[in-house]
Amino acid sequence: MEGDVVQMGAYIGAGLACTGMGGAAVGVGHVVGNFLSGALRNPSAAGGQTATMFIGIAFSEALGIFSFLVALLLMFAV
Amino acid sequence: MATEANTADDGGLVFHPMDQFIVKPLFSDGPVGMFTITNVTMWMALTVLAIIALLVLGTSKRSTVPGRTQSIAELAYGFVYKMVEDVAGKDGVKFFPYIMTLFMFIVVSNFLGLLPAAFTTTSHIAVTAVMAMAVFIAVTVIGFVKHGAGYLGLFWISAAPLPLRPILALIEVISYFVRPVSHSIRLAGNMMAGHAVIKVFAAFAPMITISVGVGILVTPLSILAITAIYALEVLVAFIQAYVFAILTCVYLKDALHPHH
Numbered sequence: 545m546e547g548d549v550v551q552m553g554a555y556i557g558a559g560l561a562c563t564g565m566g567g568a569a570v571g572v573g574h575v576v577g578n579f580l581s582g583a584l585r586n587p588s589a590a591g592g593q594t595a596t597m598f599i600g601i602a603f604s605e606a607l608g609i610f611s612f613l614v615a616l617l618l619m620f621a622v
Numbered sequence: 623m624a625t626e627a628n629t630a631d632d633g634g635l636v637f638h639p640m641d642q643f644i645v646k647p648l649f650s651d652g653p654v655g656m657f658t659i660t661n662v663t664m665w666m667a668l669t670v671l672a673i674i675a676l677l678v679l680g681t682s683k684r685s686t687v688p689g690r691t692q693s694i695a696e697l698a699y700g701f702v703y704k705m706v707e708d709v710a711g712k713d714g715v716k717f718f719p720y721i722m723t724l725f726m727f728i729v730v731s732n733f734l735g736l737l738p739a740a741f742t743t744t745s746h747i748a749v750t751a752v753m754a755m756a757v758f759i760a761v762t763v764i765g766f767v768k769h770g771a772g773y774l775g776l777f778w779i780s781a782a783p784l785p786l787r788p789i790l791a792l793i794e795v796i797s798y799f800v801r802p803v804s805h806s807i808r809l810a811g812n813m814m815a816g817h818a819v820i821k822v823f824a825a826f827a828p829m830i831t832i833s834v835g836v837g838i839l840v841t842p843l844s845i846l847a848i849t850a851i852y853a854l855e856v857l858v859a860f861i862q863a864y865v866f867a868i869l870t871c872v873y874l875k876d877a878l879h880p881h882h
Contacts, residue, residue: 595709595868598861602865602868606804606808609804610804
C-alpha cells in the first residue's frame with residue numbers, strides 16, 4: 545500500500561513537471577519575438593545574428609529540459 | 623513500458639508510442655550485452671555509410687560545375703565552416719573536423735530516423751550523452767592545456783562588482799557542470815518527443831475501423847496532424863543538429879578565450 549502512494553506521488557510529480565514546458569515556451573517565444581522585432585527594425589544586421597538567436601533559444605530551452613529530466617527521474621528512478 | 627500490444631478494447635492505444643525506441647538484438651533473442659549487434663548499431667552504421675556516400679563519393683569527381691550530390695556536400699562543408707569561424711573564432715578553425723563530424727553524424731541520423739520504420743539513434747540519451755561528454759571533456763582539457771590555471775578565470779567574472787563575484791562564480795561553476803546534461807538531453811528529448819507525438823497520432827488514425835461515428839472526425843484530423851508534425855520534425859531534425867554543433871562552438875570559444 546505504501547509503495548502505491550509513493551508511486552502515485554511520483555506520477556503526479558512527473559505530471560506537474562510538465563508545467564516547466566510552459567516556462568520554456570515563454571522563454572523561447574520571448575527570444576524569438578525580440579529577435580524578430582529587432583530584425584524588422586534593422587534587417588541588414590539580422591542575418592549575422594541568427595546564430596546568436598539559436599544560442600539564446602538553446603539556453604532558455606535548457607531550463608525546460610531540466611523539467612523533463614525531473615519527470616524522467618520521477619518516472620524511472622524514484 | 624508495455625512491450626505487448628494493447629487491445630483497443632480496454633481503452634489503450636493500439637501500440638505503445640514508446641515501443642519504437644526499444645533496443646533489440648538483430649541476430650538473437652538474448653539479452654543486449656556490450657558488443658551485441660542491435661538495431662542501434664545497424665542504424666548508426668547506415669548513418670556512417672550515408673555520410674561517406676555523401677561526402678566522400680559525392681566529392682570524388684571534383685567537377686568544376688558541381689552535380690547534385692557534390693553541391694549538397696559543398697553546402698554542408700561551407701555551412702559548418704562558416705559557423706565554426708563565426709562563433710569559435712579564427713583559432714577555433716583547427717577543431718573544424720571534429721565539429722563537422724559531430725554535425726554530420728547528428729543531422730544524418732536525425733534525417734534517417736524520420737524514414738518510416740527507421741530507428742532514431744539520437745533519441746537515446748546513451749548515444750547523445752557520449753557525444754556531449756566527449757565535447758565536455760575535450761573542451762575542459764583544451765582550456766587547461768591552453769591557459770593552465772588561468773582557465774579558472776572563466777568562473778571569475780571581472781566585469782561584475784566585487785561582492786557579487788563569489789556568488790556568480792558559484793552559479794558559473796554549476797552551469798559549467800550542467801552543460802553535458804543539457805547538451806545531451808536537449809537533442810535526445812527533442813527527437814524522442816517528436817517521434818512519440820507522431821506515434822500517438824498514428825495510433826488514433828485507425829479509429830474509423832473501430833467506430834465509424836467517432837472515426838469520421840478523428841481519423842482525418844490525426845492524419846493531418848501526422849503530416850503537419852512530420853514537417854515540423856524535418857525542421858527540428860536539422861535545427862537540433864545545428865544547435866548541438868553551435869553550442870560545441872560556443873564551449874570551444876570559452877575554452878580558447880576564457881577572459882572577456
